[in-house]
Each structure stands twice: as structure tokens, then as C-alpha cells.
Amino acid sequence: MKEFSSMVQESKSKPSSLDDDDGVLTRVVPFTRHSLQKHGKNFIIWMGWKPTVSIMDPDLIKDVFVKLDNFQKLEPNPVTKFIATGLVAYEGDQWAKHRKLINPAFHMEKLKNMVPAFKLSGGEMLEKWEKLVTSKGSCELDIWPDLQALTSDVISRTAFGSSYEEGLQIFELIKEQSALVQEAVMSVYIPGSRFFPTKRNRRMNAIDRKVKDSVRGIINKKLRAMEAGEGNNGDLLGIMLESNIKEVEEHQNKNHGMTIDEVIEECKLFYFAGQETTSGLLVWTMILLSKHQDWQSRAREEVLNVLGDKNMDLNAINHLKVVNMIFHEVLRLYPPIIGLFRRVKKDITLGRFSLPSGTQIELPIMSVHYDKEIWGGDANKFNPDRFSEGVSKATKNQVIYLPFGWGPRICIGQNFALIEAKIALAMILQRFSFELSPSYVHAPQKLLTLQPQYGAHLIMHKLQ
Numbered sequence: 205m206k207e208f209s210s211m212v213q214e215s216k217s218k219p220s221s222l223d224d225d226d227g228v229l230t231r232v233v234p235f236t237r238h239s240l241q242k243h244g245k246n247f248i249i250w251m252g253w254k255p256t257v258s259i260m261d262p263d264l265i266k267d268v269f270v271k272l273d274n275f276q277k278l279e280p281n282p283v284t285k286f287i288a289t290g291l292v293a294y295e296g297d298q299w300a301k302h303r304k305l306i307n308p309a310f311h312m313e314k315l316k317n318m319v320p321a322f323k324l325s326g327g328e329m330l331e332k333w334e335k336l337v338t339s340k341g342s343c344e345l346d347i348w349p350d351l352q353a354l355t356s357d358v359i360s361r362t363a364f365g366s367s368y369e370e371g372l373q374i375f376e377l378i379k380e381q382s383a384l385v386q387e388a389v390m391s392v393y394i395p396g397s398r399f400f401p402t403k404r405n406r407r408m409n410a411i412d413r414k415v416k417d418s419v420r421g422i423i424n425k426k427l428r429a430m431e432a433g434e435g436n437n438g439d440l441l442g443i444m445l446e447s448n449i450k451e452v453e454e455h456q457n458k459n460h461g462m463t464i465d466e467v468i469e470e471c472k473l474f475y476f477a478g479q480e481t482t483s484g485l486l487v488w489t490m491i492l493l494s495k496h497q498d499w500q501s502r503a504r505e506e507v508l509n510v511l512g513d514k515n516m517d518l519n520a521i522n523h524l525k526v527v528n529m530i531f532h533e534v535l536r537l538y539p540p541i542i543g544l545f546r547r548v549k550k551d552i553t554l555g556r557f558s559l560p561s562g563t564q565i566e567l568p569i570m571s572v573h574y575d576k577e578i579w580g581g582d583a584n585k586f587n588p589d590r591f592s593e594g595v596s597k598a599t600k601n602q603v604i605y606l607p608f609g610w611g612p613r614i615c616i617g618q619n620f621a622l623i624e625a626k627i628a629l630a631m632i633l634q635r636f637s638f639e640l641s642p643s644y645v646h647a648p649q650k651l652l653t654l655q656p657q658y659g660a661h662l663i664m665h666k667l668q
Contacts, residue, residue, distance in 0.1 A: 205252060211234040211235045211238065212234060212235070214234070216647075216649060216657070219645045220648075228537070229574055229584075232542060232570060232654065233543070233568065236258065246259055251564070254563075256565070257565055257566070258566040260572055260575065262602040263603075265567055265604075265610075268546055269610045273296075273549065274552050275546040277547070283385055283389060284389065286412050288472040288473040289469045290469040290470045291306060291616065292473060292477070301462075302466070302470070305444065305447050306470060308446075310617060310619060310620055312619065314438065318623075319517075319623075321358060321362050323631070326354065326632075329354045332350070341665065341666050342664060343664055344641045344661060344664075345663075345664050346660060347660050347662055348655075348656055348660045351486045352379075356379070358478075360375060362440055363441055363471060363474045363475065363478075364439060365437045365442060367425065370422055377414055377415050378472065380411060382476065382651075384404055385652075415472065422441065423441065423464060423467055426442055426445060430446070445467065449461070476652075480540065481615075482621045484655060485534060486625055486628055488538040488654075489530060489625070489629060492586050493638070494639050497639070499586075500633075502526050506525070507633045510524055511630055511634070516627055516631070518623070521623065524626060528626075532588065533588040533590065536607070537574075542568075543567060544606075544609065545564055546565040546567070548562065567606070569606045573604075578604050634667075635667055637664075638665065639665075641662055643661045645657075
């Protein structure tokens with residue numbers, strides 16, 4: 205633990221360079237990188253008294269993702285429950301029930317109806333940028349806070365519909381909460397310490413009560429509207445409540461549905477996961493397209509050919525092949541989640557390993573994504589062409605590309621995130637070109653997701 209902490213601290217103390225192809229791994233996963241170099245691809249480390257086996261073999265990774273009963277989620281640090289539990293934390297029957305009830309909200313037909321909300325939020329951000337560049341035609345801008353605001357705005361509109369303003373207030377609280385939780389997670393956890401009346405604990409409890417009360421208020425308002433025959437307006441919360449009501453009525457049993465508290469946790473999860481992953485994807489995409497101007501030009505040319513300068517029809521957006529390739533490559537190099545952990549539920553054999561019950565498994569996503577034996581000699585280079593024939597061709601049908609996880613528990617919001625990102629990037633490319641500012645500092649860091657430590661300072665040029 206001491207070695208791990210000192211390596212993380214040292215790596216965060218100095219930025220890397222966008223031209224240093226190995227700099228990202230050294231900065232983001234220094235301990236894993238060091239262990240791989242020292243011990244090879246499969247190794248065991250002790251995190252306190254718990255053995256953790258790190259696995260990079262694609263066949264073994266596939267087994268871990270598919271055999272849900274044998275490999276389960278770790279018991280989370282109790283502090284992380286302040287952000288969200290919900291679908292991401294559940295196992296067994298509870299997970300299956302929630303997945304079934306939430307699935308309709310992310311159906312492609314439902315996502316089509318959310319395109320106007322995506323466009324509205326994107327339009328507001330671009331208007332702000334245009335005002336900043338009008339006089340000179342260009343300006344330096346840290347795009348990171350604006351992209352975070354954009355994705356929180358989108359989640360507020362699509363999750364809560366008419367309660368959008370209240371949704372934004374909830375998001376501000378969750379943002380503060382995630383910073384406090386990250387702080388707590390990075391310090392040594394003493395069992396029971398979350399009950400101490402420290403300043404941080406008091407604030408986390410206060411935010412938790414406020415968020416739950418606010419979401420409960422929105423849910424009650426929505427239920428009253430639905431009882432009055434107003435329908436669900438196509439927002440995520442409405443679709444989820446409708447799905448829940450149908451399930452309860454069909455089985456004449458409340459246990460087949462979710463409780464209000466469970467719905468609240470799923471709403472918090474929408475917020476956190478939806479905002480963090482998409483803003484991260486957009487910021488790393490714009491940083492890499494600033495460095496690789498040839499790809500920026502190719503993407504813009506495709507957007508203007510397929511969409512013109514205004515159209516944002518979902519069918520047309522799905523024809524943006526170059527943009528798709530770019531996103532796949534960005535998610536390979538800068539995945540939102542850099543590693544996943546599982547716990548062995550019973551004594552089991554995995555490949556040549558005999559794993560006793562309770563052993564932890566680490567799937568080091570970022571290290572797998574940069575593995576030259578798997579991806580070729582240019583594994584640490586930005587090359588969207590590797591995805592020109594789709595993900596399965598690029599991966600040779602191996603389980604080596606994991607930005608949203610894999611298997612039955614693959615991220616339920618994957619399509620939501622990619623459609624939102626495509627619309628936002630297309631709108632930006634229609635109106636702006638951009639390049640790295642001399643003040644840009646390349647410093648990816650893992651908070652709860654992978655983020656730029658010092659923001660993303662770009663020079664934005666208004667297209668005539």
C-alpha cells in the first residue's frame with residue numbers, strides 16, 4: 205500500500221507530454237505498469253490482507269465477465285454509497301430485476317426522442333463560445349468546465365424532463381459529493397470512521413439527505429402527473445417509473461418493482477455515470493483532435509457532408525463513420541474507468557490459476573488497451589484507422605476492448621453516451637476549429653473517472 209501510494213503521489217506531481225507515448229500509463233497507473241514490467245502479465249499483489257490477481261489474458265477476462273455467479277463485484281467502500289449504489293453495485297436477482305426495469309429507458313427508440321434535448325444543451329454551450337470569439341475570431345478557452353456543464357445539462361433535461369432546473373441543482377450537490385468521496389477514498393479507511401462527526405462526514409450526510417429529498421420530490425411530482433394521465437414525456441425517470449408500475453401490476457406484487465428509495469439511487473447513478481463518462485470522452489477527443497489536425501479535418505469534412513451545417517437527425521448521425529472510429533480510439537487510449545475489480549465467490553480454477561474464495565481479481569483495462577502484443581507496435585499511438593472495419597475486426601473478436609465493460613453487465617448507458625457525444629462533437633465541428641493552447645498541460649488523472657488534472661486549454665477558431 206505504501207509503495208502504491210508513493211508511486212501515485214509521485215506520478216501526479218509532474219505532467220506528462222502528449223508526445224510521450226508511454227507517459228499516460230506511467231502517470232495514470234504507475235503501480236500496475238511497474239508490476240507488469242517486473243512480474244509479467246499475470247501477477248499477485250497484496251492490498252492489505254487481501255490477495256489481488258491481475259489478469260490480462262483475453263480468454264480469462266472473458267470468463268470473469270461472463271460467469272457472473274462466480275465473479276462478483278467487490279463490496280464497495282461504504283463511503284462510495286454517498287454517490288450512488290443502484291444497478292452498478294447490485295448482484296444476482298436484484299441486479300436482474302433492476303436491469304430489466306431500467307432497460308426500456310435506454311432503448312434506441314426512446315433515445316431518438318432525446319435528440320432535441322441533446323441539441324438544445326449543445327446549442328447553449330456553443331452560443332457562449334461564439335460570444336467569446338466574436339471580436340477576434342478566436343480565443344483561448346478551458347473547455348473542460350463547459351463540457352462538464354454540457355453533460356450535466358443534458359442529464360438534467362433527459363432524466364427529469366420538466367423538472368430540469370431542479371435537476372441541475374441536484375447535479376451541483378452530487379458534484380460536490382463526488383469530490384468529498386474521492387478525498388475520503390484516497391485516505392486509509394478505518395472501519396466505522398464514516399460515523400465520526402467530522403466536518404467532511406457531516407457535509408456528506410447533509411448533501412445525501414438534500415439530494416434524496418429533492419429527487420423524492422421530483423418523483424412524487426412525476427407520479428402525480430402520471431396518475432392524472434399526463435404520460436411520462438419520454439424522460440428517463442418517467443420511462444423507468446412506467447416500466448416499474450407495469451411490472452408491479454403484471455405480477456400483482458410490489459416486490460417485483462423498485463421501491464422509491466431504489467428509484468432515487470438509480471437517478472443518482474444516471475447523474476453521476478452519465479455526466480462523468482461523456483464529458484471525459486468529449487474532452488479527450490477534443491485534446492487529441494487538437495494534436496492530430498488531419499483527423500480533425502477528416503471528421504469535420506464527414507460531418508458537413510453527412511449532416512450539412514445544421515441537420516441532427518439520429519439516422520444521419522449513425523452514418524458518421526470517421527467520428528465513430530475516432531471515439532473508439534479515444535476510448536481505447538483514455539477509457540473513463542481504468543480498471544475493474546471482481547471477487548471470487550467460491551474456490552475456482554481460472555485458466556492455470558487456482559483461486560480460493562474471497563480472492564480479488566483486477567482487470568487492468570488501461571494496460572490491456574495499451575498492450576503491444578494485443579494491439580500491435582503502435583498500441584500507444586492515436587490511430588483511429590484501426591477501427592475502420594468496426595470493433596470486432598479491430599479486436600479480432602477477443603475481449604480486449606473494455607471502455608464500457610463487457611458481457612451481460614456492459615454499461616446500460618453506452619448508446620446514450622455515444623449518441624450524446626456524437627451530437628456534441630458534430631455541432632462543435634460545424635462551427636469551430638481548435639488547437640492546443642501553449643498553456644495546455646497534459647496531465648490525465650484518475651479521480652472516479654479519467655480526467656484532465658489542469659483542464660483543457662484550447663484555442664478556438666470560429667469557422668466563417
